[in-house]
């Protein structure tokens with residue numbers, strides 16, 4: 134073909150390869166602290182299964198039982214034929230965990246963010262979001278048609294300046310932030326963000342994807358942990374990380390949730406969450422409530438890994454308030470090589486590169502189900518890397 138309209142895809146792929154940005158999925162066995170990839174057993178420090186629930190027998194049983202009762206698919210959107218009693222049960226359980234008036238379950242966290250932002254703001258409105266926010270928040274802003282401005286990561290003076298400069302020219306304003314930043318592991322300054330929202334009459338959307346089940350005395354998340362439950366905000370999160378299932382949620386006032394049920398396009402026009410995922414999430418929330426010792430074990434592991442890294446003199450460890458611990462490295466090629474060597478040594482970690490993040494890093498995630506010995510083994514292998522001059 135003289136003018137192949139698809140040829141640009143080959144060139145784009147070539148460019149991705151040249152930059153060491155190329156990625157492809159690898160098949161992993163069942164979830165757990167130890168996983169298998171192509172017959173190799175690996176210590177798993179790469180999953181978001183913080184409480185080790187994704188393979189928990191009780192979640193599996195709940196999913197199987199729900200499938201037997203309700204079938205595999207929900208056959209339609211929630212407003213037509215896709216609503217099951219299980220969905221409401223899950224929404225009540227989430228609202229109870231979060232101590233909000235109500236909650237709404239979406240088919241993924243990504244869809245929850247897209248639909249919520251698109252419903253809350255439009256062309257006449259302003260969104261101010263942290264530069265390191267998750268992709269779903271950024272794309273939600275684009276979908277909404279609102280004017281979206283990023284502020285430098287967690288920099289409150291810069292955000293205040295933007296608010297003073299722009300707030301007046303818009304009808305509504307939505308502040309948007311991850312609570313735990315997914316690729317950095319640090320925590321947003323939530324009390325100050327709540328204050329700014331108050332002062333400038335803005336809504337605040339907090340993404341608790343990595344904090345749900347992890348932070349707070351009852352595992353409700355960072356809003357609970359910072360004492361912000363009594364203050365107005367809209368919280369979203371996912372069922373697919375610490376809760377070991379699939380799906381997303383938004384929690385907030387009765388009115389906000391009622392409004393989303395009528396206006397969030399990614400809830401109205403998509404098929405309801407499967408009975409299996411819904412039932413697994415209900416079982417997970419019960420475990421979060423009834424077994425706080427899992428959360429305690431998770432944080433013990435986080436502390437011991439951090440201590441180990443410090444004692445071993447590992448450099449480039451980014452500030453972290455969560456089970457996500459990142460080690461910054463020179464460039465994409467270095468972090469890829471480090472990931473490859475660790476895998477050879479039996480350890481699975483994520484090598485995260487642009488365009489996902491501005492700078493390349495190893496991303497380690499700790500689970501409640503890791504043993505102290507497994508954490509020590511990770512530190513040991515990282516020390517080995519350092520001795521080979523990687524970092």
Ligand SMILES: *Cc1c(COP(=O)(O)O)cnc(C)c1O
Pocket residue numbers: 241242243244246267269311315340342343371372373379380381
């Ligand atoms: C994973 C993640 C999401 C998306 O959740 P899914 O349920 O996986 O679609 C949204 N926000 C943040 C910060 C995340 O890390």
